[in-house]
Amino acid sequence: MANTSSAKKMVRKIERRTAVNKARRSRVRTYLRKVEEAIASGDQAAAQDALRVAQSEMFRAVSKGVVAKNTASRKVSRLSSRVKAISA
Template sequence: MANHKSAEKRIRQTATRTEVNRARVSRIRTFLKKVETAISSGNKAAAGEAFKEAQPELMRGVSKGVLHANTVSRKLSRLSSRIKALA
């Protein structure tokens, strides 16, 4: 256990940040799942709409530091190409 006031504060801050970041990642996963289900249903319009809603969430994850920029770029690229492949 922490012996210094500053260490105790760091523990509190870490717990708060962890909670916020987990919620953020969970929200991102939800948006991705919506895109995946739209793609699997074969509805190009719904998939495109879900993709447009998911993009800002993913980029927000990058700016907040919960996801790596290249990871998000890769995910967006793959989703985009799968949506374009829908006829």
């Protein structure tokens, strides 16, 4: 356990930051799940709308440091190709 006052303060800061990051990650997953559900239903218009919102949310998470840039780009790329494949 932390002994010094600065170490105790760091523990408090880390707990707050962890809670915020956890909420952001959960929010991103929710939007990704909405895209998955739209793809599964076969509705391309809904899937495109959901993808647009999910993409902005993913890159917001990147800017906050929750998700790595390449990870977000890979996920968005794969989802967009799946959305495009619905019409084919």
